[in-house]
Amino acid sequence: MTEKYEFWNIEERWQGEWERLESFRVDEASDLPKYYLLEMFPYPSGRIHMGHVRNYSIGDVIARYKRMRGFNVLHPMGWDAFGLPAENAAIANKVHPARWTVENIDYMRAQLKQMGFSYDWARELATSDASYYRWEQVFFLEMLKRGLAYKRNSAVNWCTGCETVLANEQVVDGRCWRCEQEVLMRELPQWFFRITAYAEDLLAGCDDLHGWPDKVLTMQRNWIGKSIGAEIRFPLVGREGDLAVFTTRQDTVYGATFVSLAAEHPLALELSEGTPQHGAVREFAQRVKRISHSRRGDVETEKEGIFTGSFCLNPFTGENIPIYLANFVLMEYGTGAVMAVPAHDQRDFEFARKYGLPVRPVIHPRGATLAAEDMTEAYVADGVMADSGDFSGLSSEEGRSRIAAFLEERDWGKGTVRYRLRDWGISRQRYWGAPIPVVYCDRCGMVPVPVDELPVRLPTNVEFTGAGGSPLANLPEFYETECPTCRGPARRETDTMDTFVESSWYFARYACPDEDRQPLDRKRTDYWMAVDQYVGGVEHAVLHLLYARFYTRVLRDMGWLSVAEPFTNLLTQGMVIKDGAKMSKSKMNVVDPDDLIRRYGADTARLFTLFAAPPEKDLDWSDQGVEGAHRFLNRVWRFAMRHRERLAEVAADSGRIPSSGALKELRRRLHWTIKKVTDDIEQRFHFNTAIAAIMELHNTLGSMSPEDLRQEDGAALAKAALETEIVLLAPFVPHIASELWQRLGHTEALADVGWPEYSEAALVEESRLIVVQVNGKLRGKISVPADADAERIETAALADARVAAFIDGRDVRRVVQVPGRLVNIVIE
RNA sequence: GCCGGGAUGGUGGAAUGGGUAGACACACGGGACUUAAAAUCCCGCGGGCCUCGGCCUGUGCCGGUUCAAGUCCGGCUCCCGGCACCA
Numbered sequence: 001m002t003e004k005y006e007f008w009n010i011e012e013r014w015q016g017e018w019e020r021l022e023s024f025r026v027d028e029a030s031d032l033p034k035y036y037l038l039e040m041f042p043y044p045s046g047r048i049h050m051g052h053v054r055n056y057s058i059g060d061v062i063a064r065y066k067r068m069r070g071f072n073v074l075h076p077m078g079w080d081a082f083g084l085p086a087e088n089a090a091i092a093n094k095v096h097p098a099r100w101t102v103e104n105i106d107y108m109r110a111q112l113k114q115m116g117f118s119y120d121w122a123r124e125l126a127t128s129d130a131s132y133y134r135w136e137q138v139f140f141l142e143m144l145k146r147g148l149a150y151k152r153n154s155a156v157n158w159c160t161g162c163e164t165v166l167a168n169e170q171v172v173d174g175r176c177w178r179c180e181q182e183v184l185m186r187e188l189p190q191w192f193f194r195i196t197a198y199a200e201d202l203l204a205g206c207d208d209l210h211g212w213p214d215k216v217l218t219m220q221r222n223w224i225g226k227s228i229g230a231e232i233r234f235p236l237v238g239r240e241g242d243l244a245v246f247t248t249r250q251d252t253v254y255g256a257t258f259v260s261l262a263a264e265h266p267l268a269l270e271l272s273e274g275t276p277q278h279g280a281v282r283e284f285a286q287r288v289k290r291i292s293h294s295r296r297g298d299v300e301t302e303k304e305g306i307f308t309g310s311f312c313l314n315p316f317t318g319e320n321i322p323i324y325l326a327n328f329v330l331m332e333y334g335t336g337a338v339m340a341v342p343a344h345d346q347r348d349f350e351f352a353r354k355y356g357l358p359v360r361p362v363i364h365p366r367g368a369t370l371a372a373e374d375m376t377e378a379y380v381a382d383g384v385m386a387d388s389g390d391f392s393g394l395s396s397e398e399g400r401s402r403i404a405a406f407l408e409e410r411d412w413g414k415g416t417v418r419y420r421l422r423d424w425g426i427s428r429q430r431y432w433g434a435p436i437p438v439v440y441c442d443r444c445g446m447v448p449v450p451v452d453e454l455p456v457r458l459p460t461n462v463e464f465t466g467a468g469g470s471p472l473a474n475l476p477e478f479y480e481t482e483c484p485t486c487r488g489p490a491r492r493e494t495d496t497m498d499t500f501v502e503s504s505w506y507f508a509r510y511a512c513p514d515e516d517r518q519p520l521d522r523k524r525t526d527y528w529m530a531v532d533q534y535v536g537g538v539e540h541a542v543l544h545l546l547y548a549r550f551y552t553r554v555l556r557d558m559g560w561l562s563v564a565e566p567f568t569n570l571l572t573q574g575m576v577i578k579d580g581a582k583m584s585k586s587k588m589n590v591v592d593p594d595d596l597i598r599r600y601g602a603d604t605a606r607l608f609t610l611f612a613a614p615p616e617k618d619l620d621w622s623d624q625g626v627e628g629a630h631r632f633l634n635r636v637w638r639f640a641m642r643h644r645e646r647l648a649e650v651a652a653d654s655g656r657i658p659s660s661g662a663l664k665e666l667r668r669r670l671h672w673t674i675k676k677v678t679d680d681i682e683q684r685f686h687f688n689t690a691i692a693a694i695m696e697l698h699n700t701l702g703s704m705s706p707e708d709l710r711q712e713d714g715a716a717l718a719k720a721a722l723e724t725e726i727v728l729l730a731p732f733v734p735h736i737a738s739e740l741w742q743r744l745g746h747t748e749a750l751a752d753v754g755w756p757e758y759s760e761a762a763l764v765e766e767s768r769l770i771v772v773q774v775n776g777k778l779r780g781k782i783s784v785p786a787d788a789d790a791e792r793i794e795t796a797a798l799a800d801a802r803v804a805a806f807i808d809g810r811d812v813r814r815v816v817q818v819p820g821r822l823v824n825i826v827i828e
Numbered sequence: 829g830c831c832g833g834g835a836u837g838g839u840g841g842a843a844u845g846g847g848u849a850g851a852c853a854c855a856c857g858g859g860a861c862u863u864a865a866a867a868u869c870c871c872g873c874g875g876g877c878c879u880c881g882g883c884c885u886g887u888g889c890c891g892g893u894u895c896a897a898g899u900c901c902g903g904c905u906c907c908c909g910g911c912a913c914c915a
Binding site for chain 1: 831832834842843854867868895897910911914915
C-alpha cells in the first residue's frame with residue numbers, strides 16, 4: 001500500500017522543523033559569499049492576499065535557490081506598520097491602532113509561516129515600534145542640522161469636513177474620499193525633505209542601475225524631469241525690481257509678447273496695486289488658489305487669466321509687455337513666472353488669441369516662413385531664428401546656447417537647469433506615525449528634541465473621533481512640554497512623518513535589527529548592503545523606490561551607510577488578475593490564501609502562482625490551474641511512494657551510460673533539465689518554464705517501462721532522476737520536496753543539499769534530428785550521427801525521399817546549413 | 829498629448845543570438861478501469877482540404893529585408909501601464 005499525500009501533516013511538520021532548527025537564521029560570521037534577498041514588506045492590513053503570496057513565493061524561490069548554491073542568504077521579513085487604515089479602524093471599530101496593528105501582524109505572521117517562506121524571523125521588525133522609529137527621529141534631527149529637513153508654508157489639500165490635510169490620492173473629484181466634503185487648497189506650515197538637493201545625483205545614478213527594469217528607470221527619470229534652459233530677468237516698468245522667468249526655449253525670447261504669473265506669485269497682487277483692476281485681480285487669484293491641484297492640473301481646464309495693470313521690459317526687443325496672471329502657471333515649477341511666446345507655445349497661443357495679445361513668429365521651419373495671421377496653432381518645433389536681432393539665421397539649438405551665454409555677459413540672467421521633482425512633503429496631521437522630534441518655544445523658537453531625550457513616543461491614551469484634525473493636536477499631555485533649551489513652556493510638534501519615511505531605510509535596519517545604541521551598525525550594514533535582489537510590485541516604481549534611493553544617499557552622506565544605491569537588482573512582479581480585473585473586495589473576485597492553503601496546501605499555492613505566468617507579467621487566476629498544480633504534486637508523490645522499495649535497493653547513478661534507448665533518453669533529459677532549470681532561475685527568473693521542464697522530466701520518468709526499472713542500471717538512473725527532480729523542486733515546493741527527500745532515506749536536510757550539477761557530455765545525443773527545408777519550408781526530418789559533418793548531412797538531406805520529391809529534378813542553387821539543426825535547400 | 833509595454837490555439841503561456849510555431853499546463857472530446865461516480869491511466873486536440881500517405885494555410889493589419897521572420901526594418905490598428913497645462 002502506498003501512503004497518501006497528506007499535505008496538511010507534511011507542511012505543518014516541516015514548518016515546525018524549520019522553526020525549531022532556526023534553519024534560515026544567518027549572521028555575518030560566514031565564509032560563504034553573502035546574498036541579500038528582500039521582498040517589499042507588507043502593510044499589516046489584516047490578512048495576506050494573493051499579491052503577497054505571489055511576491056513572497058517569487059522571493060522564496062530565489063532565497064532557497066541561492067542557499068542551495070552556497071550563499072549566505074539574508075532573507076528577512078517585517079511590517080510597514082504605521083499608516084492611515086489603522087486609524088480609520090480605530091474610528092470605525094473603537095480599537096486602538098496599536099492593538100489593531102499588533103493583532104493583524106500576529107495573524108499575518110502565522111499566514112506567512114503557513115506558506116513555508118524561509119525567513120530569518122529573528123530579524124523581524126515593525127516600524128511602529130519605538131525601537132524602530134526612535135532611530136528615524138535621530139536621522140530627522142541630523143537632516144535638520146544639515147538643512148535636509150525644513151519647514152515652510154505650503155499649499156495642501158484641506159478637507160472642510162474632516163478638518164485635516166489629505167494626500168493627493170485621497171482627493172477624489174475635488175472631494176474628500178471619506179466624507180465627500182469639498183476639498184480646498186490651504187497654506188499650512190509643513191515639513192519637507194530636500195530631495196531636490198539630490199535630483200542630479202538620483203538622475204545620474206539611474207545610468208548605473210543595470211539590474212533594474214528599463215520601465216522603472218524611465219519612470220524615475222521622467223519623475224525627476226530634468227530640463228536644461230535659462231533664467232531671464234524682465235525689468236519691471238515704472239518701479240524697482242524685475243521678474244525672473246524660466247524657459248527651455250530662450251531661442252524664442254524675441255517672440256515673448258507678455259509674461260504670465262502663477263496666482264501664488266509674490267508679486268501677483270502687488271503689481272495691480274493702485275490700478276482699476278486691483279479688485280478683479282485679487283478675486284481671480286483667490287479663486288484659482290482655492291482650486292485643488294488635481295483639478296487645476298487638468299489639461300481640459302480652460303485657460304484663463306487677468307491683466308495685472310503692470311508692464312515689464314523684454315530686454316531683447318526693448319518693448320514693454322503686459323504682465324498677466326494665468327491659471328495654468330504653476331508656482332512650484334521654475335520661478336512661477338513664464339515668458340509667453342504665443343507663436344511657439346500652444347498654451348500661450350490659446351491665451352493670446354483669447355485676450356487679443358500679439359502673436360509674433362520668430363522661429364521658422366526650414367524652408368518656410370510663418371505668418372501670424374495664418375497660424376491656427378503654435379509652431380513648437382525647432383527651426384531657424386528670425387526677427388531676433390543678431391541671432392537671426394541661427395538654428396534653434398545654436399541660438400539657445402548663444403543666448404544663454406549672452407544673458408550672462410549682460411547680467412540679464414543665465415543658463416540653468418530645472419527639475420520637476422519637488423521636495424518631499426513628510427508632514428501628516430495624523431496620530432499613527434512617527435512623531436517629528438521638535439518643540440516650539442515662545443522664547444527660543446523651534447528647538448530640536450535632544451538626541452538623548454529620544455524617542456518622542458506616541459501617547460496611548462487617545463480618543464479617535466475622526467473629527468477635529470489630528471488626535472495629537474487635541475492632547476495637551478502630549479503637546480504641552482518644556483523647552484529643552486530654556487526650560488520654559490513649549491509646544492510639541494504634533495505632525496507625524498509620512499510612512500514612506502519608515503520604508504526608506506528598513507532594508508538597512510534588517511542588517512542589525514537588535515542594535516540598541518545607534519540606528520545602524522556600520523560593520524553589519526557594510527557586510528549585507530546593498531540588497532542584491534529586491535522583489536515587489538511595480539506600483540512602487542516611483543514613490544517608494546525613489547525615496548529609498550534618496551534616503552540611502554542621505555544616510556551615506558551622514559556616515560551610516562557606505563552604499564549610495566540600496567537595491568542592486570530589482571524584479572517587479574505583475575498583478576494577480578481574476579475574471580479580467582485585479583483582485584479586490586469591491587470586484588468580488590478575491591481568492592483567500594487561507595482557503596487555498598486549507599484545500600490544497602501551501603506547496604500547491606506556491607506552485608500555481610509560479611507556474612501560471614513569468615513573474616513580471618500579470619497572473620491570470622484559474623481555479624482549474626490550481627487543481628492542475630495539485631495533481632502534479634500528487635503524481636510526483638505517488639511515483640516516489642510506488643517505487644520507494646525498488647529504489648532503496650540501488651545507489652543513484654546518472655553518470656553511467658545505460659543500455660536501452662529509453663534510458664539513454666532519460667539520462668540526457670535529466671542533465672538537460674538541470675541545465676534548463678538552473679538557467680531559467682539564474683538568468684531570468686522564469687520559474688514557469690523551469691517548472692515546465694521539471695514536469696517534462698517527470699513525464700519521461702513516469703513513462704519508464706517496468707522492464708527498465710527491473711534492470712540494475714535502469715533503477716540506478718531512475719533513482720538519480722527522481723532525487724534530482726526533488727532537489728530541483730525544493731525551492732518551489734519545499735515541504736513535499738523535504739518530505740520525499742527524507743522518505744527516500746536521506747537524513748541531511750534538503751535545504752543543505754547542494755544544487756545539482758549537470759554533465760555537458762551527457763547532453764550530447766548519439767544521433768541528431770536535422771530539419772530539412774526546401775525553399776524555407778519544412779519538408780523532411782533526417783536523423784544523423786552526432787558527429788556527422790556538413791557534407792554528410794547535405795548528402796543525407798538530398799537523399800531523403802520526400803525532399804527529393806520536392807526537388808524533382810530542378811537545379812539546387814544553394815544549400816544553407818545551421819550546424820546540428822537545419823538544412824535549407826534552395827531551388828529555382 | 830508625451831513616455832513605456834503588449835497583441836501567438838477554446839484558455840494561461842512556450843519558442844533565450846532570425847532556423848521544426850504552439851513546449852508545459854488548463855479546458856474540451858473519445859477510450860480504459862468501476863455496478864456507478866470520483867480519482868487514476870491511455871488517445872486526440874490551430875484552421876481548411878484529403879485518395880489517410882499527405883497537401884495548403886496560420887503568431888493583430890499592410891508592406892519590406894532574408895535561403896529562412898512570432899522574432900529584424902517601415903507604416904498602421906487595438907489593448908494595458910505611467911506621467912500629464914512642467915514653460
